Amino acid sequence: MFIIIILVFSILSFLLGLILSYTDYIFPVKTEALVNKVNDILPQSQCAQCGYSGCYPYAKAIINKNEKINKCVPGGDDLLIKMSKLLNLDKNSKDVNNHNASFVYTKVKIDEINCVGCSKCVLFCPVDAIIGAPNFVHTVIQNSCTGCNICILHCPTNCIKIVEE
């Protein structure tokens, strides 16, 4: 009696295992989940100091193209340790860059008297936080500014200033 029960369940589990392995072969899991996990750790300031256009392309490059993980400047040492834990890498003492330990979110404001409305800063803002038409005054939406300071380099009249929170 017991032998029959054991046989029936073993055959059933074998069949189910076959079905599971077959479905895993047909519909493979995409690797996008790992990219999203790396992207959640990154500080999302979209500053483009790593050489890529934003944080999501950098996370893609880390996993698909074997990019180095020490290129994020605002993240600092904490991000290196977190990333090496998540990806199971050995962290070398050379990789740790000590100069930027703490990261403070800053924001940017436009001096509206001196703005001439050249609309150069609008083209380079990575999150569309600047509003304005050509030949009119431009403003920054304070809630969606990430503090990446890209727009300061492109202003011809030097009227954009950094404001601390």
Next chain:
Amino acid sequence: MKKKYNFSGGVKCLPINQDTNKYIINYVPYPTKFFIYVKYNTLKKNMLRVKINQKVLCGEPLTFGDSSSVPIHSPTSGLIENVEFYSKHVDLNQENIKITIISDHLEQWIRLKKINNYKLYSPKSLIKIIYQLGIVGLGGAQFSSAKKLILSINKVHTLIINAVESDPYITADYSLMHNYFNEIFIGCEIISWISKVEKILIVIQEDKIELISKIQLLIENKKLFKICILKKKYPGGSSKIIIKSLTGKEIPNGKHAIDIGYLIFNISTVYAIKRAVINGEPLIHRIISLYDYQNNLSKNFLIRIGTPINFFLNYLKIDNNLNYKIYLGGMFMKDLLTNLNYSISKDMNSILIKKYKKKNKKLINYSCINCGYCVQVCPINLLPQKLYLYSKNNNHKDAKKSYIMDCIECRICEKVCPSNINLVKYFKNEKKQQNKIKIEINQKKIFFDLFQLREKRILSQKENIYKNKNYFNHLSLIESNILEKLSTKKLISNKEIEKNIRKEILRSSIKRVKLKNKIL
């Protein structure tokens, strides 16, 4: 005998000898200077309604209200001396505005709007009156009660009136019930008419026998009211514990009591709502109980909001910080007061005085031994020893998973702990960290969504331009070819025609010349 409601956990307190003069409300004379503190945000710059050197009347609004805060009214008539920035005694980072008023001791009121029959007004206009007269929850949370009433319309079936003191030796609410019980009944009826509830429950602890018998005589004929008696234990004043002990339901994590269908008001808030709707008075004064450890000076006082604590203690002939330690809050939830110029605000409940002694033993903090006393005592069934380990090791994920945000900071686990660990200090720090992490994750999500939207936009723009370019190029190439061909044909034909015409003209002219010669 009626059924007594109970809850798990908690500590029984020793009763003290109750004097009859505790229920009498005492009065304090008005000081010459009032200090009023207003919360300040950077976004709302034009919140102030008054200027320096302006005359104000008693009950005149000082600020405009917005969606999160209610307007604040002046407690006396007089001159405004100064308006400046000032930081609170607990949080140095939070910026406040401090308004000083010099009173002229004349007590000139503004004209009050009295309403005799409140049933002629619609509920929305009554809520507007409650909002404009600046009434907040006086239990300690300082949540705007007009907002609570707006949320509760067509959602709530029972109203619970909270007459339980959270700390054992405070008697402010009982003295209010003792003196003004008829007015509290009218306040209950106003709230029930606004939000249309079916039941009203009054919750009282078991040792107030006189009050229970008095209430039972009054509510015999009324069907709406019902009385509930709670057992005397220490943490009983919180809304979570009262709902769980009365009904057995738990509030889910991150939701409010209104979502289940219960509306909770403290008893002093009900009294303030009655005074606002029927008498038209703004919220200016409240009852504060003073407790002394030697039990000589403990009394209840009716005080105007804005009187400095220094003046109040000088009137009672208590010396300053040198001889006494002064705390804000009750026996268990107390904070040491460092700045005596701080004034009495709306969320203050009681003041505690203790004589200063030089020989104080230093308590040594030993390490945790997993004894489990704190788990048996906790009134909302948390695990304090696990939370302590997580918060000490900065393990934020596991601390959030074991519901640290539901802790009400009652400090029972600290009292019971045999190795003298100050647990609530760790929990407060952990709560601040959790709030910071929550805000950061929200910001990251918003930034990432904006970035992806922008990439989509740029992609679609490029596709559009590319498509249009191809289309135009293709068409223009064809069109230009045809045009060129056409134009060249036309040009050639035109030239040829002109040539032909000239030739014909020439021929005809030659013919005419020949003909002339022949004739001649």
